Amino acid sequence: MNVIILDSRRHSYVQSPDFERRVMGAEADVTLYHVDDAGQLPQHAFDCDGILSWHLVPLPAQALQRFSRCRAIVRAAVGYDNIDLPRARQQGIQVANVPDYGTEEVADHTLALALALIRKLGACDRAVRAGNWDWRAVGTVPRLRDLFVGLVGLGRIGSAVALRFKALGCRVGFYDPLRPSGWEKALGIERFEHLSALLAASQLVSLHAPLNSATRHLLGHEELQRMQGKWLVNTARGGLVDTQALAAAVAGGTLAGAALDVLETETEAPPTALLCDRVIWSPHMAFYSQAALAELRTKAALCLQQLLRHGTHRSLISPQEGA
Known part of the structure; x- marks a missing residue:
């Protein structure tokens, strides 16, 4: 051969x-x-x-x-x-x-990115490096178990992520039209029939869908505008999100923050708006x-x-x- x-x-x-x-x-x-x-x-x-x-x-x-x-x-x-x-x-x-x-690695990395966003670890690190030990400098931080986490896609990795967030006491919901009925009962989470309803209900949205003609730019300008004050995590595929719409949502203050392991075009640097302090990056290594x-x-x-x-x-x- x-x-x-x-x-x-x-x-x-x-x-x-x-x-x-x-x-x-x-x-x-x-x-x-x-x-x-x-x-x-x-x-x-x-x-x-x-x-x-x-x-x-x-x-x-x-x-x-x-x-x-x-x-x-x-x-x-x-x-x-x-x-x-x-x-x-x-x-x-x-x-x-x-x-x-690598199911475990991607699920663990997703959780790590989400916790870094919610607990504002980037702001904490910058504050201490600047000599500031006042915890109020990082702003407000929610209680983790009060969060509703929405998963877009519930395959192997999405299911592993759901179990991790459940273990931390979070409520978890998902949108995945390809999952058969009863999947939500097996995992003890909530099913949403429409993406818009999931985005409205969730404080943190995490993407775990494959990239194909049906899912490319699944989150565009309209969807991101529904995420006022919410967090976005993407460890799946960059093309699930319209990069320019995401940059606009971050720059305009729509999103509270984003944690990204992937980008639509990874041979190029991210847009300047996505290099601000409210965005956490890792170099497509969630699998690793x-x-x-x-x-x-x-x-x-x-x-x-x-x-x-x-x-x-x-x-x-x-x-x-x-x-």
Whole structure:
């Protein structure tokens, strides 16, 4: 099996393919390429049987059509919005992801960001560094257990986040039209049939939806204007939020604050308005721990190996998921 790893030149995840070579064994010839886009690959790379795809290298239709022998792509992550799924299916390329790695890390990171917002840890740190030990300098702080937390998306990670907030005594609700009836009873949380109702009820909103044509800019100007005095946490996908609308909501004082691990275009610096003290950033690392990265690379390689051997895997992305 001829396998290639597509990773970016900037902010790369894989420094050497040795890990994947050990996992896949002698039957796979694994080559790592650090590129900005597939057009920078040498011609022989397009003869591969399978691809391990990392998120900053896009695989649009014009790139996929050059992979004439490719039978499978495994996205080394939960999200797969960098891959043109209709084109892949048209070419008979199976596409899978790794939905079951790093769930704990993303949920923990979401909680950490939320607590930093609510407890105003950034303002606390700045006050002490300026020599100010007056606790009143950071302004008012709500009681955590009095908060209603709204989750947009209730998959594996959203469910793990719900359980963490419940453990802290918060009331939790969610909006996810794809979850079957009864999901709310299993977790002991409240279901909202409309996003607008969830935004109105919640003091803190946390995003855990996939990015696709239905969810892109799920939070735009209108939705963000409904979040007067509220907090927003996004550890999912930057494209779920209209960046310019978010910048305007922060600059205009609509949002009390935001904590962001992702941005719509992560190869560029955030808008100036989103670099103010009311926004907390982390560099797309909610997924990360040493154990999670090893788990991700192992599961991605094993998934691709099984697809190339047997043509099936439980993590194949269905047409409904990719819509």
